[in-house]
Amino acid sequence: MSVSAVPPAVAVAKSIASTLGLRVDDAIVLQASNRLTLCLLPCDVLARATVRRCSPTRIGNFSATRYAA
Numbered sequence: 001m002s003v004s005a006v007p008p009a010v011a012v013a014k015s016i017a018s019t020l021g022l023r024v025d026d027a028i029v030l031q032a033s034n035r036l037t038l039c040l041l042p043c044d045v046l047a048r049a050t051v052r053r054c055s056p057t058r059i060g061n062f063s064a065t066r067y068a069a
Contacts, residue, residue, distance in 0.1 A: 009036045009049040
């Protein structure tokens with residue numbers, strides 16, 4: 001993932017988590033390769049985001065997993 005794609009991907013991950021009712025104040029980038037792995041705090045969620053530009057209606061893919069504290 002390019003450096004310029006990281007901030008928008010983080011914003012989308014935070015927005016989606018908030019839409020799902022999770023409180024997100026911060027996102028820590030754990031890995032940035034072809035996928036972005038984030039720790040969303042304080043809701044204890046590990047999120048992965050992928051940027052895809054193959055279709056104007058689908059620009060990304062997002063998955064999140066809540067992990068045990």
